[in-house]
Amino acid sequence: MAQALHFTIPTSTPLNRNRKFQPSKPSIISLPRIPMLKKQISAVYSETDSTPRVLTAENGTTGGIEVDTVTEVEMKENGFRSTRRTKLVCTIGPMSCGFEQLEALAVGGMNVARINMCHGTREWHRGVIDKVRRLNEEKGYAVAIMMDTEGSEIHMGDFGAGATSAKAEDGEIWTFSVRAFESALPEYTISVNYDGFAEDVKVGDELLVDGGMVRFDVIEKIGPDVKCRCTDPGLLLPRANLTFWRDGSLVRERNAMLPTISSKDWLDIDFGIAEGVDFIAISFVKSAEVINHLKSYIAARSRDRQALLFSFSFVISVYAGNIFLFDIAVIAKIESVDSLKNLEEIILASDGAMVARGDLGAQIPLEQVPSAQQRIVEVCRKLNKPVIVASQLLESMIEYPTPTRAEVADVSEAVRQRADALMLSGESAMGQFPEKALTVLRSVSLRIERWWREEKRHEAMELPDISSSFSDSISEEICNSAAKMANNLEVDAIFVYTKTGHMASLLSRCRPDCPIFAFTATTSVRRRLNLQWGLIPFRLSFSDDMESNLNKTFSLLKARGMIQSGDLVIAVSDMLQSIQVMNVP
Ligand SMILES: Nc1ncnc2c1ncn2[C@@H]1O[C@H](COP(=O)(O)OP(=O)(O)O)[C@@H](O)[C@H]1O
Ligand SMILES: C=C(OP(=O)(O)O)C(=O)O
Ligand SMILES: [K+]
Ligand SMILES: [Mg+2]
Structure with missing residues (x-):
C-alpha cells in the first residue's frame, strides 16, 4: 500500500x-x-x-x-462548532441507578457512568451495567462504563441496620473498632476495615474522616477499640476514608505497606473484565509498577476471552502500539503523596488519570490541591492521556438545587485547564439533584469553552x-x-x-x-x-x-x-x- x-x-x-x-x-x-x-x-x-x-x-x-442521539440533536440545534468539548462522568448510586434516571443522565450529557466498588453489591453493580448497555443498544447512546476499585486504604464500614449516616457532635466520645460486628453497631461506634488500625494509632493522634470533614483526637486504646473525642463535628458517611496524623504529619506505618490492589479489588477486576467494562480506575496508585502489572493481567485475560469467543483463526489484535480491541483502559487515580512523587512514570504507564481530589486533599494540605491539579492535567496533556478532574465540584448540590458561586468557579477552572473530563460523585450518586448537577456541568463547560475560544486566550x-x-x-x-x-x-x-x-x-x-x-x-x-x-x-x-x-x-x-x-x-x-x-x- x-x-x-x-x-x-x-x-x-x-x-x-x-x-x-x-x-x-x-x-x-x-x-x-x-x-x-x-x-x-x-x-x-x-x-x-x-x-x-x-x-x-x-x-x-x-x-x-x-x-x-443527544449529540445529533445538539449538533442540529447549535451547529457542530459549539458542541461541548469537555466530557462528563457521573457516579451512579441509589439516586441514579434506575433505567429512567440513567436515561435522564444520558440525555443530560453523561459520557461515562462510574460505579464505585466501595459501595453496593455485585448484583447492584451488574444491574447498573446491564441498564447502561440496554440504554446504548436500544437508544443509540455510547455511554462508557468505568469501574472504580475500592483500594486498600483505611476506611469506616457501613453503619448497619439501614442507617445511611450519623452525626458526630463536638466533644462526643466515639469508639473506632476493628471488631467484627454481627448486626447493628452499638451506639457511638464505628467499624474500621483495617485490622492493624488499633495497633498503628497512638493516643494523641488526630483522626480525620474524609480528609477533615470530621475530626477526632485519639484518647484511649482498649484492645480492638480506639476511643476518640470529636473536635470538629460533622456528618459520618458509610465507608468514609480515615487518615491519622501525628505531630502535623500524615502517619504512614504498616498501612503504607498495604497492597494497592487488594484481594477484593482483584475479584472486582475479574468481574469488570467479565462484564467488559471500558475503564478500570485504580485507587491510591503509588507507582507505575502496579499499573503495568494490571495491564498485563487484563491483556492476558482478554486474550483468554477472545480465544474463548473465537474458535476461528481470525486475527483480531489490531496493531496500535500495544492496544487490543478488547483492551480495558486503566485509569490511575492520583490521590496520595506517593502518586504525586511518581507522577510522570505513573501517567506514562496508564491509559488516563483522575485527579481524585477527595483523598488527595486528605493527604496533602488543601491549599496544595489546586497546584497539584494543574500539574496533573498538564502532565496528562503532554503525555497524551485523558484526565478527569473529580470530587466536590458541585458538592452543595447534593442538598441544594443550585451550586455556589465558588463551585461554578471551580468547574470553570477545570474547563479552562482543558481537562478531558469532569466528574460528579455524591452529587449524582446519592444527592437530591443528579440531573440538575449534570446540567450545571454541561452549561458551565459550554459557556467557558466558547468564551475562551472567542477570546483566543489559550496559551499554546x-x-x-x-x-x-x-x-x-x-x-x-x-x-x-x-x-x-x-x-x-x-x-x-x-x-x-x-x-x-x-x-x-x-x-x-x-x-x-x-x-x-x-x-x-x-x-x-x-x-x-x-x-x-x-x-x-x-x-x-x-x-x-x-x-x-x-x-x-x-x-x-x-x-x-x-x-x-x-x-x-x-x-x-x-x-x-x-x-x-x-x-x-
Ligand atoms: N453504589 C452505591 N451505593 C450506595 N451509595 C453510593 C454508591 N455509590 C456512591 N454512593 C454514595 O455516594 C457518595 C459519593 O460517592 P463517591 O465519591 O464515589 O464515594 P466515596 O465518598 O466513598 O469516595 C458515597 O459516599 C456514598 O454515600
Ligand atoms: C474520586 C475519589 O475517589 P473515591 O471517591 O473512590 O474515594 C477521590 O478520592 O476524590
Ligand atoms: K473507589
Ligand atoms: Mg478516593
Whole structure:
C-alpha cells in the first residue's frame, strides 16, 4: 500500500469569506515504506450479539453511521462548532441507578457512568451495567462504563441496620473498632476495615474522616477499640476514608505497606473484565509498577476471552502500539503523596488519570490541591492521556438545587485547564439533584469553552514528541499539523478515520478550535473515545479508500442534517497517513 503523505492543497488563498476553494491536484510527499498491517482489521467482534462478524465498508452491520442521539440533536440545534468539548462522568448510586434516571443522565450529557466498588453489591453493580448497555443498544447512546476499585486504604464500614449516616457532635466520645460486628453497631461506634488500625494509632493522634470533614483526637486504646473525642463535628458517611496524623504529619506505618490492589479489588477486576467494562480506575496508585502489572493481567485475560469467543483463526489484535480491541483502559487515580512523587512514570504507564481530589486533599494540605491539579492535567496533556478532574465540584448540590458561586468557579477552572473530563460523585450518586448537577456541568463547560475560544486566550502548550516509532511519529506530526491548519483556516471540523482511536487522541491532545469527528469501526473504541476532550465519536465501517470513506461520510451526515454543503473540513486517517482539506460537496 502506498506510504505517502497526501496533501490536497488549495491553489487560491482559502481564507476568503465563505472559505471555499477549488482543490488542485493533490501534491504527494513520499515517505519511506512502513509496514501498515492493512489486513489485520479484517475481522472485528460485534459486541451487541457476541458473534464474530466481518465488518467492511461493503457489508458493515449498519451500512450507516452510529452517533449519540443527544449529540445529533445538539449538533442540529447549535451547529457542530459549539458542541461541548469537555466530557462528563457521573457516579451512579441509589439516586441514579434506575433505567429512567440513567436515561435522564444520558440525555443530560453523561459520557461515562462510574460505579464505585466501595459501595453496593455485585448484583447492584451488574444491574447498573446491564441498564447502561440496554440504554446504548436500544437508544443509540455510547455511554462508557468505568469501574472504580475500592483500594486498600483505611476506611469506616457501613453503619448497619439501614442507617445511611450519623452525626458526630463536638466533644462526643466515639469508639473506632476493628471488631467484627454481627448486626447493628452499638451506639457511638464505628467499624474500621483495617485490622492493624488499633495497633498503628497512638493516643494523641488526630483522626480525620474524609480528609477533615470530621475530626477526632485519639484518647484511649482498649484492645480492638480506639476511643476518640470529636473536635470538629460533622456528618459520618458509610465507608468514609480515615487518615491519622501525628505531630502535623500524615502517619504512614504498616498501612503504607498495604497492597494497592487488594484481594477484593482483584475479584472486582475479574468481574469488570467479565462484564467488559471500558475503564478500570485504580485507587491510591503509588507507582507505575502496579499499573503495568494490571495491564498485563487484563491483556492476558482478554486474550483468554477472545480465544474463548473465537474458535476461528481470525486475527483480531489490531496493531496500535500495544492496544487490543478488547483492551480495558486503566485509569490511575492520583490521590496520595506517593502518586504525586511518581507522577510522570505513573501517567506514562496508564491509559488516563483522575485527579481524585477527595483523598488527595486528605493527604496533602488543601491549599496544595489546586497546584497539584494543574500539574496533573498538564502532565496528562503532554503525555497524551485523558484526565478527569473529580470530587466536590458541585458538592452543595447534593442538598441544594443550585451550586455556589465558588463551585461554578471551580468547574470553570477545570474547563479552562482543558481537562478531558469532569466528574460528579455524591452529587449524582446519592444527592437530591443528579440531573440538575449534570446540567450545571454541561452549561458551565459550554459557556467557558466558547468564551475562551472567542477570546483566543489559550496559551499554546509546548507538546513534546511522544512517539516511539517512525510510523507513530508520522501520525503525531500529521495530527499536530492538521490541528494547526484547522485553527489557521478556521475549518468547521476535523474528520479522523481511526481503527484504534490513537490518531483521534493525538488530535484531541492538540485541543483544536473546531470539534473532531472520530470515525471508528468498533463500538468499544467509540465508547472509549467518549472520555476524550473534543472528540465526537461515530461508529462507521470504512475501508482503506479515503475517497470512498469521505463520500460515504458526507452523504450519511448530510442526510441526517449534521453537516452541510460548503462546510470546510480537514480529514486525516491512520490507514493512509494523510491530511486532506476540502469543502463538503
Ligand atoms: N453504589 C452505591 N451505593 C450506595 N451509595 C453510593 C454508591 N455509590 C456512591 N454512593 C454514595 O455516594 C457518595 C459519593 O460517592 P463517591 O465519591 O464515589 O464515594 P466515596 O465518598 O466513598 O469516595 C458515597 O459516599 C456514598 O454515600
Ligand atoms: C474520586 C475519589 O475517589 P473515591 O471517591 O473512590 O474515594 C477521590 O478520592 O476524590
Ligand atoms: K473507589
Ligand atoms: Mg478516593
